[in-house]
Amino acid sequence: MRMVLIFMFVLLANSAQAAIEAYEFDSPEMEADYKQLIAELRCLVCQNQNLADSDAELAQDLRRETYEMLQQGKSRQQVMTFMVERYGDFVLYRPQFKSSTYLLWLGPFLLLVIVLAIVVKRLRAAAKPVDVDADALADAKSLLEEEQTKK
Amino acid sequence: MIRYALPLAVFVLMVGLLGYGLKLDPKKVPSPLIDKAAPEFSLAMLHDSSRSLSTADMRGQVWVLNVWASWCVSCRAEHEVVTALANKNLVTVVGLNYKDKSEDAIRWLQQFGDPYATSVVDFNGKVGIDWGVYGVPETFVIGADGLIKYKHIGPMTMESLEQKVMPVIRELLS
Numbered sequence: 001m002r003m004v005l006i007f008m009f010v011l012l013a014n015s016a017q018a019a020i021e022a023y024e025f026d027s028p029e030m031e032a033d034y035k036q037l038i039a040e041l042r043c044l045v046c047q048n049q050n051l052a053d054s055d056a057e058l059a060q061d062l063r064r065e066t067y068e069m070l071q072q073g074k075s076r077q078q079v080m081t082f083m084v085e086r087y088g089d090f091v092l093y094r095p096q097f098k099s100s101t102y103l104l105w106l107g108p109f110l111l112l113v114i115v116l117a118i119v120v121k122r123l124r125a126a127a128k129p130v131d132v133d134a135d136a137l138a139d140a141k142s143l144l145e146e147e148q149t150k151k
Numbered sequence: 152m153i154r155y156a157l158p159l160a161v162f163v164l165m166v167g168l169l170g171y172g173l174k175l176d177p178k179k180v181p182s183p184l185i186d187k188a189a190p191e192f193s194l195a196m197l198h199d200s201s202r203s204l205s206t207a208d209m210r211g212q213v214w215v216l217n218v219w220a221s222w223c224v225s226c227r228a229e230h231e232v233v234t235a236l237a238n239k240n241l242v243t244v245v246g247l248n249y250k251d252k253s254e255d256a257i258r259w260l261q262q263f264g265d266p267y268a269t270s271v272v273d274f275n276g277k278v279g280i281d282w283g284v285y286g287v288p289e290t291f292v293i294g295a296d297g298l299i300k301y302k303h304i305g306p307m308t309m310e311s312l313e314q315k316v317m318p319v320i321r322e323l324l325s
Contacts, residue, residue, distance in 0.1 A: 044180060044285035057250070058285055061276050086283040088183040 021060070023067045033076050037066050041083055042091050050093060182283055182302040189216075189293045190281040194271035197248050197256055204245070204271050209293065213323045214243040215316075216291040217267070218279065220251040221259035223287040229306035230263050233290075236312060237266040242292075242320055246270035249279050249287050292316060294323045 025031040035052070041062065043054035051059045051066070062083070069079050083091045095101045184190070193205035217233055219226040237244045246267035248256045253272060260270070273279055282291065292301040301319040303311065 047177060058276075061280060065277075065280055085183060086280060087285065088180055088283075090180045 021063065021067075026071070030070050034067060034070055037070075037076060037079055038063055040093050041066070041080075042093055044087055044091065178286075179304050180285070182299075182304075184283055184291075184299045185302060186298055186300070188297050189291070189299050190278070192271070192273075192278040192281065194247075194273060194278060197246070197253060197260075197270040197272050200253075200272070204269055206297070209243070209245070210297050211295050212243060213241075213295055213320060214245060214293050215320075216245050216247055216282075216293065218247045218249050218282075218284050218287050218289040218291075219270075220249045220287050221255040222251065223249075225306040226288045227263065229288050229308075230266070232307045232309055232312050234264060234266040235309065236307075236316070237268075241324060243268045247278065247282075247284075248272050249284065250274065250276045290316065292319050292323070 023034070025034065038051040041051045043049045043051050043056055043059040043062070045056035045058050046054050049059075051062055065082075066079055069082065074082075080092070084096075089095060089101075095104060097105055189206050189209075191206045193203050196202045196204055215236065219229075219233075233244065236242075244267055246269070248270050250273065253274075256270070256272075260267075276284075282289075286304065288306055290303040290307055291299050294300050300323060301316065303316060307316060
C-alpha cells in the first residue's frame with residue numbers, strides 16, 4: 001500500500017512539472033510581448049524567479065492573466081500597470097524611473113563621479129610641481145650657507 | 152584624526168543599514184492597495200451559490216476580508232484567531248474562499264467551525280489577483296468609506312490581532 005502511494009506521488013510530481021501552458025497568439029508580436037512580460041514580472045511566491053520560470057500556482061494564474069489581457073488588445077504597458085496596481089513596484093524586475101527610484105538608478109553613476117573627482121584631485125596634487133618663490137629660495141640658500149660657514 | 156574617523160563612520164553606517172535590512176521580512180511585500188478603494192467583486196456565496204455578495208454591498212460598514220482555503224495549512228492555525236475576531240462582534244468578517252473546491256471548503260468549516268458572516272467563492276483566483284493576494288491567508292481591513300486600511304500577510308496570531316489589526320478596527324469604528 002505504501003509503495004503504491006509513493007508511486008502515485010512520484011507520478012503526480014512529474015505531471016505537475018510537465019504542466020506548461022501552450023498559448024496560441026494572434027501575432028508573433030503579441031507572443032514576443034508575452035514572453036518579454038513574463039520574463040520581466042516577478043513571481044510573488046518564489047520571489048527570486050520571474051513568471052516565466054516559476055511553477056507556482058499564482059505564477060500560472062498571472063501568466064494566464066497576462067495572456068488574456070494581451071489577447072484583449074491591451075498593450076505591454078497596460079499589463080505592467082495592472083500588475084503594479086495590485087502587487088506594487090515589487091513585481092517589476094526592472095524598476096520604473098521615478099522620484100522614489102532616482103537614487104537606485106542614478107546612485108551608481110553618482111558614486112562613480114564622486115570617486116573620479118577624488119582620484120583626479122589626488123593625481124593633480126601629486127603631479128603639481130612645488131611652486132616656490134625665487135627670492136624665497138635664494139634667501140633659504142644663503143641662510144643654509146651661513147649656517148654651514150658658522151660650523 | 153579624520154583619516155580614521157571617516158572610514159569608521161562609513162563602516163558604522165553600513166553595519167546599521169545591513170542590520171536593519173536583516174530584520175526586514177522579504178516575504179512581506181507592502182500592498183499598493185492601502186488607502187485605495189477595495190477592488191470590486193461580485194461572487195457567489197459558499198453556502199448558497201444562488202446568492203452573491205459584492206464589495207458594494209459592504210459599503211457603509213467596517214468589515215474584514217479574510218482570504219482562506221481548505222488546502223492552506225496555516226489557515227488552520229489562524230482559524231482560532233479569526234474566530235476570536237468574529238466573536239468580538241465588532242465588524243463583519245467575510246471569508247474569501249480562494250481557489251478551493253466548495254465541498255472541501257464546506258467540510259473544513261463544519262470540522263473547525265465557521266467564523267465568517269459569509270464566505271464567497273473565488274474559484275479561479277481572479278478576485279485574488281485584483282486584491283493582490285499572493286499567499287493564503289491574508290486579511291484586509293476595509294473602512295465604511297470602502298477604502299482598504301490595513302493588510303495582514305500570512306496567518307494572524309493572537310498578538311498580531313491585538314497589536315496590529317484591532318487598533319485599525321477600533322480607529323475606524325470610533
